[in-house]
Amino acid sequence: MVASGDYALVVNPHVGYVSLLRRTEPAPEAEEVETLAPPVQPAKRDGSWFEPAAITTVKQTRGLTR
Numbered sequence: 001m002v003a004s005g006d007y008a009l010v011v012n013p014h015v016g017y018v019s020l021l022r023r024t025e026p027a028p029e030a031e032e033v034e035t036l037a038p039p040v041q042p043a044k045r046d047g048s049w050f051e052p053a054a055i056t057t058v059k060q061t062r063g064l065t066r
Contacts, residue, residue, distance in 0.1 A: 006022055006023040007020060007021065007022055007023075008020075008021045008023075009021075040057075
C-alpha cells in the first residue's frame with residue numbers, strides 16, 4: 001500500500017488486484033441534511049401486469065392511455 005495525502009494505492013499482484021482509495025469527509029449531522037420531497041404515488045395501472053410502473057406513469061403523463 002502506498003499512501004499520499006487523501007489517497008491510498010493498494011496493489012496485490014498475486015490476484016491481479018489494484019485499488020485507488022480516497023479519504024472522504026464524514027457524513028453531515030442529522031440537522032444539516034436536507035429533507036426530501038414526499039415519494040410519488042404509484043401510477044394507476046391500466047391492466048398491463050407486465051408493464052413497469054415507471055412506463056405507465058410516463059404514458060399517463062403524456063396522455064397516451066385510454
